[in-house]
Amino acid sequence: MPAPLPLDGVRIFDLTRILAGPTCTQLLGDLGADVIKIERPGEGDDTRRWGPPYVKGEDGEDTSESAYYLCANRNKRSITLDLSKPEGVALAKKLLAECDVLVENFKVGSLAKLGLGYEQLREEFPRLVYCSVTGFGQTGPYAKRAGYDFLAQGMGGIMSITGTPGVEPVKVGVGITDVMTGMYAATSILAALRHRDRTGEGQHVDCCLLDTQVAWLINEGTNYLVSGKVPQPLGNAHPNIVPYQVFPTSDGHLILACGNDGQFQRWCDLAGADDLKGDPRFATNPLRIVNRDALTPRIAEYMKTKTTDEWVAALEAAGVPGGPVNTIDRVFEDPQVKARGMRIEVPHPLAGDGTVPLIANPVKFSGTPVEYRRAPPTLGQHTDEVLGEVLGMSAEEIAAEKAKGAI
Incomplete structure (x- = not known):
């Protein structure tokens, strides 16, 4: 018998979309957590439509699943839940009673309007670890602003030192602030779970893009704090090492x-x-x-x-x-990248050839290796499964919730 994965038995109520939050919950899913991705009926994660490219179906035509969506949503189960309706919120609370962690990336105050804010849930679910991922955090003058990776890269300083001197500021080629915020959030959740298991107390974890980007200035930020000199872009050169x-x-x-x-x-x-x-x-x-x-x-x-x-x-x-x-094509042909298994194929119900290619989790465990148990789910793919398994609802009860528009 293989050893259980590190987070086997941990259940995540995943109210995230786009990249930062889904990166966090995908990492937790890779480590063995049961991640239940909550999506709006008929809509789902915005990134499902962020293509092309899309997964090709059996007829060679585009399906509804974009490559962008695939990048951060494996090892999850998708259910549809309409939180704009009291019935949807009631089902959400029933699910939360069976979950260890809630991860959300709504604008500050939005979930409180639905009765799902941290302060509203903490007494009913005192062991719940509640992680909020936002643009600017839960406090401060910018707290209620919408936040995006591009804005955080600009406001957080990384664009001012990226690119060639004398040209316009340049962002990093991928949403690195989103990705790093997701990683910080996942690490923080693990620490909060450790605390919860020791004391029985859940807590609110507040992660945001701007804080993460400021932290990610690393040596250049510290160079400024120590010297008082504002770093400038150096192209591909390093501020502290030559050549x-x-x-x-x-x-x-x-x-x-x-x-x-x-x-x-x-x-x-x-x-x-x-x-x-x-x-x-x-x-x-x-x-x-x-x-x-x-x-x-x-x-x-x-x-x-x-x-x-x-x-x-x-x-x-x-x-x-x-x-x-x-170039990226050469990356995946590199013998070291191949030897490390950084490209994987995962079965997918919509893919014409039966699988979709994904980038592997980079962490190698000697005793509990990462398992790719589930492909990124289609919208609502696991609604009946989760409600039946987690809440013990019958087919008739699930049908009644569908008739009410809750799911």
């Missing part, structure tokens, strides 16, 4: 990442750059940072003398970090 950037080769581009003085000296030996190796201006990393403008163009000239593949092989043999800039 650590992209350089043109004779046939493409390569990342050279010398994280210490020994690696830089070994690169000089590979390149035949005795002039740079012996130059006192470049002897240490702090000196290379001060003299960045003098050093970088000279490194670039040496990098043009070999192809990308020649440099990759030479750098690896010498123990100097470096690598190509892969």
